[in-house]
Amino acid sequence: MEQQVVHESRVKKSLLNARVNLIFYFLTLALSFFSRKIFLDTLGADFVGLTGTLQNLLGFLNLAELGIGSAIGYVLYKPLFDHDESKINEIISVFGYLYRWIGFIILGVGLILACFLPLIFPNTKFEMDIIFFAYFSFLASSLIGYFANYKQTLLGADQKNYVVTAYFQTATIIKTLIQMASAYYTGSYCLWVVIELVFGIIYSFILNWKINQVYPWLKSEIRLGKQLFRKYPEVVKYTKQLFVQKISYTVQYQTSPFLIYTFVNLATVAFYGNYTIITDKLSQFVNTFLESSSASIGNLIAEGNQSKIKHLFWELISMRYFIGGVFSFAIYILIEPFITLWLGPEYLLSHVVLLLIVLNVFISYTRGGVMQFLFGFGLFYDIWAPIIEIVINLTIAIWGGYMWGLPGVLLGGLTSQILIVGIWKPYFLFKKGFKEPAWNYWKHISVYCAGVILPALFIILLLNPLLPFNAFDSWTYWILCAGIDLGAYSLISIILLYYFTSGMRSFVHRFIKLSLIHISEPTRQAEIS
Secondary structure, three states: OHHHHHHHHHHHHHHHHHHHHHHHHHHHHHHHHHHHHHHHHHOOHHHHHHHHHHHHHHHHHHHHHOOHHHHHHHHHHHHHHHOOHHHHHHHHHHHHHHHHHHHHHHHHHHHHHHOOHHHHOOOOOOOHHHHHHHHHHHHHHHHHHHHOOOOHHHHHHOOOHHHHHHHHHHHHHHHHHHHHHHHHHOOOHHHHHHHHHHHHHHHHHHHHHHHHHHOOOOOOOHHHHHHHHOOOHHHHHHHHHHHHHHHHHHHHHHHHHHHHHHHOOHHHHHHHHHHHHHHHHHHHHHHHHHHHHHHHHHHHHHHOOHHHHHHHHHHHHHHHHHHHHHHHHHHHHHHHHHHHHHOOHHHOOOHHHHHHHHHHHHHHHHOHHHHHHHHHHOOOOOOHHHHHHHHHHHHHHHHHHHHHOHHHHHHHHHHHHHHHHHHHHHHHHHHHHOOOOOHHHHHHHHHHHHHHHHHHHHHHHHHHHHOOOOOOOOHHHHHHHHHHHHHHHHHHHHHHHHHHOHHHHHHHHHHHHHHHHHHHHHHHHHHHO
């Protein structure tokens, strides 16, 4: 009975996280496209490219975080499962102590990096005063997380990330609205940056106030962190492993804008950003449903029921491949007409770039299932894998960028993801986590791949040539194409996956069961009343 209550609690918390994420997703989705248009028209593509490049440049400084946040999150699963408040207080104290030192390190490195800004941006239309002001404002916003917001890791590990989402996204919406107004009426670069910094400070105060409400017993003391640090050697162990893993992720997602600027120009960074703002929003939508289960997976693995763990794994894989297939297909057929209608045909990139973006996006959507379970099992010690991934990525990206520009840069990330994320990581999980042959993964995953590729080929080659309208011509035709193509794709894909995979059948049955329970709850409560 107790296990059933724990299971229901996991499901309810995951659904609440997903519901809150979904609400804010749609609010920020419309706002992001509208604000992007205003910022490009009023501040210019060069300024948008500059801020994107600076933020990605500062992203490298976050490597000093060493993966401590993820390590602490993993270490918190067990005491949260046991409701050990004393141990949680000690772990958060250690976390605060470590993060304070990391904050000082990032500040020092950030000051040194600032000396090289004139060399990094030698030929821009902006005065160096503007570049320095934006850089230090972004640096200050980054440091807030280390000195003030470290406690939010507890909310994530406790499946209460909806609290962080609600406050962060609310602050983001208000900030963006004010930035849009300032850009439209003043066109001031400095005011845009000031608003960015001020809202980072406001969000920090509100978040910590809310954390104190949710956990009134939380009494972390940074001063005791140094003494308690030796009590938790697993934090050091997992931090060392996660540090290398995090380097790989940072290189994958932070270097692209900088390499594009190096081999092409700032305007192309902004053009590429028009594509990634769409793909990032769709990724956020996917994560709304799937990443909210991360803490539940860690909690389930801590429980130790191997049968349930494997059953949940294939359910999540089926969801990821179906949702990843739908959204990757949507990007391929709809993003070019969308950008044409939204900004104009002059903002389109080549079709080769689109194909590389779609392939990268599909891997990023589907990789999460394996990565979540690797994290849940604490399997971080394959530190050679991310190092090889970095070498492959940078080698091909630099050489490809020099030879072919933007497509060459994107090819580096795609190649490294296929080899390491697509091949090695699943092998590692099945060998060390599930302790069974990796062939069990490959024979299932080939069916999932067929289930998402075949419907796309059918629609592109057979259905779309029969349509009497073109999505490029108007928003009405774009909506009609989206409805017909995505409806047909979803129907064919889910039928194929349901018929040929047990994971999709299990997911559909669970979905129907939860829906019936949700519908019957109001009736049951009325009867009790």
